[in-house]
Amino acid sequence: MAVIGGGVIGLACALELRGLGAGEVTVLERLPGVGLGSSSRANGGVRAQFATAPNVAFSIFSIDAFEQLEARSGLLGFRQTGYLLVTGTDEGERRVRAARDLQRSLGVPTRWVEPDEIAWIAPFVRADGLHGGTFHDRDGVLDPAGLVTVLERDARAAGARIRTETSVRAIVQDGGGFALASDDGSLHAEVVVNAAGPDARAIAGMLGADVPVEPVRRNLALFLDPRVEPTPMVVDVDTGVLVRGDVAGGWVVGYSRPDDPPGRDTSVDPAFFDDLAERLPNRFGFLADLALDSARCWAGLYPETPDHHAVVGPDPAVPGLVHCIGFGGHGIMHAPAAGRAVAEVVAHGRCDTFDLRPLRPERFDEGDLVVETAVL
Numbered sequence: 001m002a003v004i005g006g007g008v009i010g011l012a013c014a015l016e017l018r019g020l021g022a023g024e025v026t027v028l029e030r031l032p033g034v035g036l037g038s039s040s041r042a043n044g045g046v047r048a049q050f051a052t053a054p055n056v057a058f059s060i061f062s063i064d065a066f067e068q069l070e071a072r073s074g075l076l077g078f079r080q081t082g083y084l085l086v087t088g089t090d091e092g093e094r095r096v097r098a099a100r101d102l103q104r105s106l107g108v109p110t111r112w113v114e115p116d117e118i119a120w121i122a123p124f125v126r127a128d129g130l131h132g133g134t135f136h137d138r139d140g141v142l143d144p145a146g147l148v149t150v151l152e153r154d155a156r157a158a159g160a161r162i163r164t165e166t167s168v169r170a171i172v173q174d175g176g177g178f179a180l181a182s183d184d185g186s187l188h189a190e191v192v193v194n195a196a197g198p199d200a201r202a203i204a205g206m207l208g209a210d211v212p213v214e215p216v217r218r219n220l221a222l223f224l225d226p227r228v229e230p231t232p233m234v235v236d237v238d239t240g241v242l243v244r245g246d247v248a249g250g251w252v253v254g255y256s257r258p259d260d261p262p263g264r265d266t267s268v269d270p271a272f273f274d275d276l277a278e279r280l281p282n283r284f285g286f287l288a289d290l291a292l293d294s295a296r297c298w299a300g301l302y303p304e305t306p307d308h309h310a311v312v313g314p315d316p317a318v319p320g321l322v323h324c325i326g327f328g329g330h331g332i333m334h335a336p337a338a339g340r341a342v343a344e345v346v347a348h349g350r351c352d353t354f355d356l357r358p359l360r361p362e363r364f365d366e367g368d369l370v371v372e373t374a375v376l
Helices: 008-019 053-073 090-105 115-121 144-157 197-205 270-282 285-289 331-348
Strands: 002-004 026-028 083-087 111-113 132-136 161-163 168-173 178-182 185-189 192-194 214-224 233-236 241-246 250-255 298-304 311-314 321-325
Touching: 002 008, 008 026, 008 144, 008 192, 008 321, 008 331, 026 185, 053 090, 053 144, 053 331, 083 090, 083 115, 090 111, 090 132, 111 115, 115 132, 144 161, 144 331, 192 197, 197 214, 197 298, 197 321, 214 270, 241 270, 250 270, 270 285, 311 331, 321 331
Parallel strands: 002 026, 002 192, 026 161, 083 233, 192 321
Antiparallel strands: 083 132, 111 132, 168 178, 178 185, 214 250, 214 298, 233 241, 241 250, 311 321
């Protein structure tokens, strides 16, 4: 079978497919190496603090997997410093409390924290008007490059073949499967796994399928501070800004404008800095006294869907085509779960570990959407 896309999602699919005995697996990656696309531009955040059951379930599985991978390899740099979501509004409190209740009902021990505890966990947060927040101490951050290294190594060790600098130019059905034409020759596969990230819609289109996945640029900034220690990922729910102290010697800061149009530009958007200047004073005013390192700001692509959920499952119109796409900014944190889900679908014809109904491709045509609101 062919897995199109050599980022963390494609590598995790290949590893899990081999682990479940799904036969020969070949990963096709258009770039010179694996993990050089969106995976290389990720913030590395890992959290269970979502507002929908499918995303919480994927996070629970993946956090367990990351803990095991880190213990075995030491290469992930997985620092479980937690995620802290703070708010100073009634609506923000309603949202994070509701999400906290859902998470706890699914087995995640997220807890409500009062302003005095926030001052202890994250003393850099401006306390004026705080209602409180939620905290889960198994959330954290990892090194995306380390995760790519481990997944590639383990996938190869399990018998997966990985072909880089191999753009898929065409896919046609040929009776018993698919014929794929690529830059370095042809390949026959009984099953095609679409794990192409920002290119997912184009890959689906080669087979006459359509998936509403569009790449959207997201930006990150680094404020220099040689004294900083690793901190929780702190999210100001009221403005959408997230901040964490990083071992790289500064504060990594993100904000995603919800009305950004689709596109493939990965240069840093100049308007991003205006957005930060407007929003940082709400909770992170201390950053105004630090230097912004413009040379180390960066941007990447979120493959977004209309309901901010991934698309995982068989294509309803093309037998043998399985999608694992549209993870937005959650590909790094959900890769182990995504790989397991796809492997079970291919090997067993169903997924027993997760309920994939909310993620099925046909939900868009059916108008049966569950919208994730905890999007950062």
